[in-house]
Amino acid sequence: MKQKRVYKSRKSEPETVGSAISQMLKAFKIEGKFFETDLVNSWERVMGKAIANRTSKLYIRNKKLYVHISSAPLKHQLSMSREKILVLLTKEFGQQVVNEVIIK
DSSP states (O other), X not given: OOOOOXXXXXXXXXXXXXXXXXXXXXXXXXXXXXXXXXXXXXXHHHXXXXXHHTEEEEEEETTEEEEEESOXXXXXXXXXXXXXXXXXXXXXXXXXXXXXXXXX
16 A cells, blocks of 8 residues: 655745744754854954954854953953953844853
8 A cells, every 4th residue: 555645835924034044054053153153253343443453363162252362451451351242242143152251
């Protein structure tokens, strides 16, 4: 006896591109990595040109943002403002992308 195939029907309503991309990122379990990459690429826009120009290295590892600063006074000032940076980044991305900011 042959089994009948059941096909899922398409959604009757159109979906936005943003919604489709979000679903794809979740399906492939790369949503976190996407936001991490976006954070690194948006550093100048979020923190400003003056800080971005003095940032020599910026990367994320284990939900920690590592920021290498070439100016000692700025390094000290940013070290004192790590919690403020976390709040600013969370506000910018609408979710917490990193848990900690480490200034080096």
